[in-house]
Amino acid sequence: MPVLPGSPPVEIVLKRSARARRFSLRVSRLDGRVTLSLPARAREAEAMAFARSQEGWLRETLAGMPTREGVGIGSVIPVEGRLLRLVASTGRGVRMEGEALLVPGDPAQAGARVGAFLKALARDRLVAASDRHAGVIGRRVERVTLRDTRSRWGSCAADGALMYSWRLVMAPPAVLDYVAAHEVAHLVEMNHSPRFWAVVERLYPGWQVQRKWLHAEGQALHGFRFGD
Template identity: 40%
Template structure:
């Protein structure tokens, strides 16, 4: 894995464990030193399912060890959520609009990847399946989510200056001060009412670029199923946000 800009791997030391014991077995730990980080942090990698501990330039390794050892419960919870991440492989189940679709390897077919009722067919070598499914879902999301954004924008009178479908694993959407709305392509896997909630949430930011009481009042006005959508995302969102990680490039 290539460290992000401003980060570098911490040279292994006897005091820094390369793994941490968890109920289902040891989990790898990667240590990084970052000149940009302001505090010690840890996260679960979407690609390796390991834990990454990031240390600011001035932080001690002992601070990282303390954070790691006192957050095993949090790590276990994150790993459990990601255990349900759809796998882009033959026989895997991938939701589209919340409904499961089975990935079928069709080696002699043509067209890369395509839908047939409740199946996603993928041609070519089996090694191509993860990338082709990812590319297919991203193209589908670009069309469906942009169309839904246009429809909801016209209905509410809140029209973004620009819409971008991006490959993000940390958030479903965002809105800039210039009116540019970004959505994660992974949103196409969620039920339509969840898609509408995320889109309308971002459209509400065109009027209130904050999370003030006025913003939430507008969100409630626009999305009567807000709390249902938030519960759905809390239960299933983490797993979907990491689907296809490592197979898509912006």
């Protein structure tokens, strides 16, 4: 992977495209990854020269990216749209109680334990929402996979398998429900045509509100590091 030297050095992902007519730089709002798109026949040296010409803008953009906050006892995180504070506790499992998220065990492992709790909760919520929406349109979800994706909140494969970001469980429940409806709608239309959005509207009327929330607030869900 080419690197733009400096302090700190910046790794750049080169992405060749037959459709590209010029060089373009993009910084991911989710993870800070720098991608330089270039025409298929362009030389890497020319691409890196372009990157150097944009170095001022690039470093300014990267400096403004939010850093990931390590989660531990005392941290406040969103869980199903509610802000809960991690509190050391006794017992066997992480549990929600009022405005607190009670975390037993070694405090040094609190972030990892909460991450595992959120993933299990996300699976319960997303499987239930996916099956419910699929039932409305007479389709079947083959399997649900959770990942910590940076570029998308969900996806649908041609074989009926759905993938979601487990961080959706940190968003308000209505947002998670909309994303499940969106991906289930792809079981009918594997595109984003007007027919697809008609299916989404049938499954989740008024989906535009939740979509706007994701665009405005979704990035913040990636700002927490759970020890992984």
